[in-house]
Amino acid sequence: ASGHYVQALDCNMGTYIGEAFKVPYVLRTFMPLDKEDRTAPRCRYLGFREFIYTKREGTVGKCHAAAEWTFGTIYQRFLSGIGMRMHYGHPDFLDGFWARNRGGMSKSSPIVNLSEDIFAGFNVRMREEASPHIDALEFEKGREASFNAASNFFSKISGGSVAMLRSRDNHLLCERIGVLHSLSFYFASVAFYTSNLIVDLSIYLYVIVFILFSLTGLSLSQLAALGSTFGTEWIFSMGLLTLVPQICESVLEHGAVKGCKEVFSGAFAATCFYIFQNKNIASSMKEGTKTGVARYFFTGRPPANQHQTWKDVYVMYWKSHFRPAFTLMFGYTIYACLARQSGDDSRLSMLLVIVSALAWVLTPMLFSPLPRWPLIRQDLRDFSAFIVSGAGASESEVLEVSERGRRGTVRSLYECGLAEELRTWTEASVLPLVLCAALKAIVAVFVAAVLPAEVLDFMAVYLVALSLSWVAVLLYFVAGLNNSVLVLSFLVWPCTMPFAHHIIGDRFSNPSFSSRLPELLISFTVFFYCLGVAKEFVLILCRALHSARAVRHLS
Secondary structure, three states, X not given: OOOOEEEOOOOOEEOOHHHHOOHHHXXXXXXXOOOOOXXXXXXXXXXXXXXXXXXXXXXXXXXXXXXXXXXXXXXXXXXXXXXXXXXOOOOOEEEHHHHHOOOOOOOXXXXXXXXXXXXXHHHHHHOOOOOOEEEEEEEEEOOOOOHHHHHHHHXXXXXXXXXXXXXXXXXXXXXXXXXXXXXXXXXXXXXXXXXXXXXXXXXXXXXXXXXXXXXXXXXXXXXXHOOOHHHOOOOOOHHHHOHHHHHHHHHHHHOHHHHHHHHXXXXXXXXXXXXXXXXXXXXXXXXXHXXXXXXXXXXXXXXXXXXXXXXXXXXXXXXXXXXXXXXXXXHHXXXXXXXXXXXXXXXXXXXXXXXXXXXHHHHHHHOOOOOOHHHHHHHHHHHHHHHHOOOOOOHHHHHHHHHHHHHOOOOOHHHHHHHHHHHHHHHOOHHHHHHHHHHXXXXXXXXXXXXXXXXXXXXXXXXXXXXXXXXXXXXXXXXXXXXXXXXXXXXXXXXXXXXXXXXXXXXXXXXXXXXXXXXXXXXXHHHHHHHHHHHHHHHHHHHHXXXXXXXXXXX
8 A cells, every 4th residue: 555654444444524534633643743753653553442333233232332442442542551552453543664564564364363453463562663542533333233243253353362372473472571561462362362261161160169079078168167268159250340440431431320321221231241252252262272273253244133043043052152051050950969968058059150051041042133922933943943854964965064064054953063073073183182082081080080989880871871872873864864763862861760770770769869869960971971082082083094094095
């Protein structure tokens, strides 16, 4: 581009004519009129305020606009005041001559530089240049206003942060960055998304720790006597403290009444939205770490009133939200049963755990527009057809299933699961898969060594149920992919329980079934965990054999 200064505007940005008249005066920040040395501008990038006009487009637009305004205006203004701001993206102005002589305004590659804007900020910081922020100018900016598009946006930037860890820029910057610049680097780089991942993992660890406390016979009263904070319910979290700067800034911008109304009127919706999106960020981080691939998600920015069907919601979130939510609630159920069995009346209710699990499942429905009964009935019919459909079960459709999985246009529940397995075990690098499977195997050995034998004895019941389930699956293929036969593979599991005493004797229900329920649930969890580990090693072996065969054909 020609000219002294460059500005990059996406198609979701705009401005008012009154703001456009300010641009020549704002550009004097680079080179004031009274500055004699015209070869050294005072800064290389210049940021300014943003008005997120999509906050008028529904609840999702308002929540997303609040996040963008907090990061793009409040946070950038604060860092500029202490001289620690990094350029983070559009629509900043930049010194055109400086950018043209340094390979462009940012870097872009499909693997490492997926979040290409951030590398311009890295370049500015490593060259000890300035990147201030001013409040005299404000441009319009649009963000995603539909729920699925907003989720894709968060998945894209969090997955790109994993790829950032492998970049040379990140390595060099971390070697020489100061304490104050670490404040900017924290939110402008991978640390913010890593903290979301750590918080997500701590939820599972929190439940597991209390299960272990119950197995060892430690009650809440004993924990409280030891002076441990585990003996009290955790209600307030650090996330609530992030409301304070937003309230203060909103009061300064709009006044006390309107500012408090803006923040507190959407507190419930924002809580549900960001609990869900924090899980979305953590899931994308784990996926990127495991596969080593930073995936680009096309958001499309559809209109806010575009309806999201139950099928679309399930296809997008079954792996990242629904399965973890049921896993978490299953762990909480085990803890509740153990606490009840031990007679501990002071069992923790774990409100934050329950709220998180419910938010992961229900939030897409709460934010779905047009919740009318005719549309809900139509969604129910479509989702039922999606579950029982046999599309994608033929061997000749494997390539088509894989392609449909990449586009997110799967036709059945079977096709949805198969496409995900094909993507994971054919596209991901072998080394992360092997390391992940080895770690899970170590955990399985540790659990088997720690758990009492009377708990592991129940796994024989599930082994018999699994054998009968495989017979039902075989009948499913023999009967020409008849879904009514496939249902038998699920009904076998509860039908096996009344005959469990023939497998392990009277211990199954002696002295009562309720007293054995915790052991039943724990053994059920361990059995399926070990089954998943065995599946991963089988698939790794299959991939190794396939790779060896391909090498032999090439040679």
